[in-house]
Amino acid sequence: MELLRNIRGQQKAVKFLTNTLSADRVANSYLFTGPAGVGKTLAARCLAKELLCENTSFGKQTRNASGLFGAAHALDEAAGHETIASGACGTCSGCRKVENMAHPDLLLVTKEDRQSVVISEIRKIKEVFSLKPFESAWNICIIEDAHLMNAASSNALLKVLEEPPGKSVIILVTHKKELLLPTVISRCLEIRFNFLPFEDAADIIKNTAEIDEKDAEFLAFYTNGSPGAALEMIESDILVRKDDILSKVFKILSNKGGISPAWDVEDRAELAGDLEFLIVLLRNAAVGRAGFNTAKYDVIFKGHEDVLTLLKKYSIDELYSVMAKIIGIKSAIEGNVNSKLASSYLPSVFSC
């Protein structure tokens, strides 16, 4: 079971959270920010475990306790030992219920397939928070993709944030903080999450998706250290297509000056995926060309080192110029330019 202290690659955020727990300083509202797919919601659920676990001082508080931590201390004294504030056990019924998202004192607002977080959901939070918790001392709510709140929802939430009931915790999770109302942001304790170091990301991807190490390393690099994005990407066929893309690039580059072979991808989504891959490829070649040591990142060229050799013949300016053209094609097909046309134009961008 995932626990706060075991979360990988987010040491700073985890340390900050455990410190606040150890100091008995639980905030009423948190804002977890940072890129998509780096473990923010996971961390939010882990924080909920810390509060709802039956074996932490938080979990030992009773809902009738007077004062935030009075009951826990009284219980500890009665038991004749001290408990630490943080350190969910991962085995009790509280922890297991959070893990299964089946704890009656934990509410999760998740977007699923909808476009916005609607006001009725925020009203529900208000309603739940006005009641005493059922099984613990805490009422906790996690709002995923908090940036999807519309104006009405945000204003309703603001009212809850302004007058939080004593033992209530709201955790807003977002990878688009800029879309939140400044007044909402200012009411929350912000915890920033970052892209994971590649090694950590690759390990998580490998263990979660049960794929081989080489593919996991590739995806860790390709997503810049976002296991969530990598796991989504496995659903697409990038792992299968990347060899094909690299072979095509090799043909185009080794044929410089001659008639370029066709790209022959007409499916819009597939072509967009190819272009995305090419951008990462060129970015990496440019970084290498600029003199940075990219040995660690060259995993993207694994099995196709000849492509890297050919790309190294370009100057940095040329690489950026090719990249700019590819970005242009990508925006064009997103703007409904015929993908067959875009695809036929693609090979020519490599001739500088």
Ligand SMILES: [Zn+2]
């Ligand atoms: Zn527990």
